[in-house]
Amino acid sequence: MVVLHAVAFWCAALIFLARTPYVLRNPRGRAAWGATGVGALGLLTLGSVVPQTVLDGALGGTNLINLVQNVCATVAFWLMLRASTSDLPKRPLLASPLALLVVVVAFAVPFFAVRDRGGTDFHFIVREIHQPAMWLYSSIYMVGVGAIAAATLRHGVLRNPVALVVFRVGQSLVVIASIDELLSLTADHFGWFPAAVRDGLRLGFDPPFYLGIVLIVVAMASLTFRRWGRDVACRRHHRRLRRIARRHAVRAVERDGDVQARTYDLVIAIRDAEVQGRTLDDSELAQVRSAELTLTRSLGG
């Protein structure tokens, strides 16, 4: 599981860093970007990269790191719900900041009611699950995350069909993991089922939960990589078109803006020059058509 935790952390952390320059220019992307950042922070608390004893030690060594982990996870899933519903005329109730506050307070209060949290322990919840406060803390957290993931699955908007499938599979795995964990916590607290079944339920949480997170991040990363690929292609086209424009003394509008818009401006200017009687050779025409093809693909099906 340590490997899965580390993979999930590095996926989230790297995509968070990679998206930072773009988000500075695009405020609408901040929720999803924040989700990867806060999510990475939550995954860091699992101890696969920095030992949990070190992190929890800095907080007093009383398993407060567990609460930090769960708050980070809740906020990250909530930010993802915000990002995925930003285009909707009316967001689901869970996407409101008040809903987030209610969920966090609802599980933080029982956390502080847990008696004798002891020293740093990765299995802190399992060890103290006999306490009603611990059962409430962990169950309310899990219900919150599961409900937020389910709302994202139900209402989230993503237009790219491939990314949408990956994103939905990821969210579904998180929902399944949340249900499994809720059942596991309840079974452990009330002593339901034989020990082997309870162990199975407990072990059934990590694989779908962290794989789900990895898939959600991969779906987002695919959009980032797609944008990078298109920008690289447009920069290449833009360079070539500028050479053609110089050769034929064509002056484009030269707007500010991204390279896609500037490439478009050059295409229009060169096509205008053709109408005015300039003749492009075969190679130049091929380059203009290639740029047009790249831009036309962006127009969507």
Added chain:
Amino acid sequence: MRKGIVQVVCPLRSKGAMAVGRSASDTVGALVATLPPSPRLPDVVAGVGRFVGKTTRVVDVDGPSWGPLTALVSQFEHENLVLVPAGAPELYRMHCVLHELGHLVHGDVGAPSATSIAEFASGGHVCRRALDGDTGLVSISDDDEHFAERFAYELATVLLAGSAGADERAYG
């Protein structure tokens, strides 16, 4: 240096109220707000029709020489016709159509034209996107043409963002 002869000849009617006094950016923003997410050119044509309160159609015209004309819009009592040369490259065609739509939302009414293409729009009042024989494309000294061209460039940016644009703004 941009210099052009695209013109609105002898305006015959008062301008429409929708975009008068508004910048091209504001007009594009107001129009896009009425369109579905990730709009395509047909959505924009329909949206402009609603914007000006008159059905608007794009017609690809084959046959006669277009000369320096790249497109024109003819305004009839019951509909507007945007005429573009058949066979124009898709992206360029889109830009020329957007330019003509810019005239419509700006309330430019145009006038009868002597060009052979205008015969296709006989009886309508014509605005046209044309290019002079020198280096110019569209006059930036003519407010109507400047507005229409800016409108076209800014709306093209919205269309180029496409469906990927919305995803990338939210997640990418």
